[in-house]
Amino acid sequence: MDIENAIAALNNPIRRRILEWLKDRSNFPPALPEHADLEGVCVGYIQEKAGLSQSTVSNYMGLLKQAGLVTAERHGQWTFYRRNEANIQVFLKAVQDELSKT
Amino acid sequence: MDIENAIAALNNPIRRRILEWLKDRSNFPPALPEHADLEGVCVGYIQEKAGLSQSTVSNYMGLLKQAGLVTAERHGQWTFYRRNEANIQVFLKAVQDELSKT
DNA sequence: TCCATATATCGAAATATCTCGATATTCATC
DNA sequence: GATGAATATCGAGATATTTCGATATATGGA
Numbered sequence: 001m002d003i004e005n006a007i008a009a010l011n012n013p014i015r016r017r018i019l020e021w022l023k024d025r026s027n028f029p030p031a032l033p034e035h036a037d038l039e040g041v042c043v044g045y046i047q048e049k050a051g052l053s054q055s056t057v058s059n060y061m062g063l064l065k066q067a068g069l070v071t072a073e074r075h076g077q078w079t080f081y082r083r084n085e086a087n088i089q090v091f092l093k094a095v096q097d098e099l100s101k102t
Numbered sequence: 103m104d105i106e107n108a109i110a111a112l113n114n115p116i117r118r119r120i121l122e123w124l125k126d127r128s129n130f131p132p133a134l135p136e137h138a139d140l141e142g143v144c145v146g147y148i149q150e151k152a153g154l155s156q157s158t159v160s161n162y163m164g165l166l167k168q169a170g171l172v173t174a175e176r177h178g179q180w181t182f183y184r185r186n187e188a189n190i191q192v193f194l195k196a197v198q199d200e201l202s203k204t
Numbered sequence: 205t206c207c208a209t210a211t212a213t214c215g216a217a218a219t220a221t222c223t224c225g226a227t228a229t230t231c232a233t234c
Numbered sequence: 235g236a237t238g239a240a241t242a243t244c245g246a247g248a249t250a251t252t253t254c255g256a257t258a259t260a261t262g263g264a
Contacts, residue, residue: 004115011113012222013106016200023203043241056223058242077231077240088201095197098118099190101125114252145211158253160212179210179261 001068001090003098009067014050015060019069021049022083040073040080103170103192105200111169116152117162121171123151124185142175142182 010016021027021041028045031038047057061081064070068087073080112118123129123143130147133140149159163183166172170189175182 007109007113008221010201011109020200044239053224054241055225055243059223062242074230074241079241083203085203088203092198092201096194098122099194101185101187101190110251146209155254156211157213157255160210161253164212176211176260181211 001087001094003091003094005063005067006069006091007095009063009069012060014052015064018046018050018060019064019083019088021046022070022081035075035078035080038073038075038080040071040082042078042080044078046081103189103196105193105196107165107169108171108193109197111165111171114162116154117166120148120152120162121166121185121190123148124172124183137177137180137182140175140177140182142173142184144180144182146180148183 010019025031025041028041028049035042043054043058043061046061047054050057050060052060061070061072061079065072065081069084069091070081071084073082112121127133127143130143130151137144145156145160145163148163149156152159152162154162163172163174163181167174167183171186171193172183173186175184
């Protein structure tokens with residue numbers, strides 16, 4: 001958990017929005033039947049929702065992953081991204097500890 | 103309290119460090135006798151501690167102020183900056199609300 | 205009024221980020 | 235092994251940030 005990378009990754013409204021969307025799978029189209037049991041959302045769905053180019057969204061997800069805010073799992077030709085809830089909490093605690101006075 | 107500006111202001115290790123230093127007045131040289139009753143730290147002291155140019159530090163403090171993380175008070179030729187604890191808490195709450203899942 | 209001090213603002217060069225289209229890689233299917 | 239689909243990586247132009255020195259502004263004192 002790198003607070004430096006995490007803040008940089010969060011310093012962009014669309015990346016923050018993606019993290020919010022990923023809170024709820026129902027923000028995206030239903031998974032394909034063969035993916036019904038898998039967690040996370042594929043890049044294509046995120047791209048469609050964000051309205052940015054494929055390469056930009058892939059890059060964004062890479063930044064979020066490098067920051068530890070999401071995890072990636074490959075299944076066939078798809079990469080499924082989902083929030084890393086534990087690390088997000090670690091980050092929030094770290095920011096709170098750094099910013100709070102006492 | 104603008105979460106957008108605040109994250110941008112915090113996306114810099116020295117600005118975050120300045121906010122930490124400002125938690126405790128004793129991180130800086132003692133105030134001049136005529137300022138003994140005033141809150142906050144003047145730009146010169148912050149500059150000295152940060153080891154950056156005067157214009158850079160003035161710019162940094164302006165960014166932190168615009169983000170609502172500090173307040174500025176002019177007294178004579180000095181500007182005294184101090185943390186805006188209330189807004190910092192508001193910011194922390196906002197980030198928590200935006201990032202936390204539930 | 206003139207000068208020194210503290211801070212703010214300006215202009216610019218170096219670097220980083222954003223965002224894209226093009227290309228490469230990976231994997232499933234025929 | 236050729237093809238198509240999903241994703242990653244590359245290279246580049248546009249824009250933003252960093253940081254500085256120089257200059258402007260404000261204030262207090264001789």
